Amino acid sequence: MSPWLVPSVVVLTVAAGLSASSQDDPAAGKFYRIVGGKVDARTYNGFRRYHGSCNHCHGPDGMGSTFASALVDQLPGIEVFRSNVRDGVRDGPSVMQGFADDPNIAPYIDDIYAYLQARADGALGRGRPERLED
Numbered sequence: 001m002s003p004w005l006v007p008s009v010v011v012l013t014v015a016a017g018l019s020a021s022s023q024d025d026p027a028a029g030k031f032y033r034i035v036g037g038k039v040d041a042r043t044y045n046g047f048r049r050y051h052g053s054c055n056h057c058h059g060p061d062g063m064g065s066t067f068a069s070a071l072v073d074q075l076p077g078i079e080v081f082r083s084n085v086r087d088g089v090r091d092g093p094s095v096m097q098g099f100a101d102d103p104n105i106a107p108y109i110d111d112i113y114a115y116l117q118a119r120a121d122g123a124l125g126r127g128r129p130e131r132l133e134d
C-alpha cells in the first residue's frame with residue numbers, strides 16, 4: 001500500500017468535520033469564512049497584508065523562516081496576537097518591531113489573523129487564495 005493513502009483519508013475526514021461544525025455555529029471563534037474553497041474579503045485582505053509585511057520573516061504562507069517562527073504551527077489567541085503585532089515581540093536576541101504606527105498593518109491586524117487562523121486550522125492551503133464574490 002502506498003504510504004500517502006492514509007494521510008489523505010485523514011485530511012478528508014478533518015475537512016468534512018470542519019465544514020459541518022462551521023455550518024452549525026458560524027461564529028465559533030473563527031475570523032475567516034471559506035465557502036467552496038474561496039475566502040471572504042477579510043481573509044483575502046489578510047493574505048495580501050501578510051505577504052506585504054510579514055512573509056519576509058515568518059515565511060511565505062506563514063510557514064516560518066530562519067528569521068522567525070512559523071505562525072501556522074502555533075498561532076496565539078487573538079488578544080495575544082493583537083498585542084504582539086501592535087507592540088512587537090522580543091524572544092532573546094530575536095526582536096520584532098511593533099506595527100502600531102504602520103498604516104498598512106495596524107487597522108488590519110484582525111484580517112491577518114483571519115488568514116493565519118484559516119491556515120493554522122488547515123482550512124486553507126498554501127498560495128494565493130481565490131476570493132468569494134461579494
Ligand code: HEC
Nearest residue numbers: 053054057067068069081084085089091094095096105112
Ligand atoms: C523583521 C522580521 C519580522 C517581521 C517583518 C515580522 N515579524 Fe513577527 N516576529 C519576528 C520575530 C524575530 C519574532 C519573535 C521570535 C519568533 O517568534 O520567531 C516574531 C514573533 C511574532 C509573533 C509571536 C509568535 C509566538 O509564537 O509567540 C507573532 C504573532 C508575529 N510575530 C506576527 C507577525 C505579523 C502578523 C507580522 C506582519 C504584520 C510580523 N510578525 C512581521 C520577526 C518578524
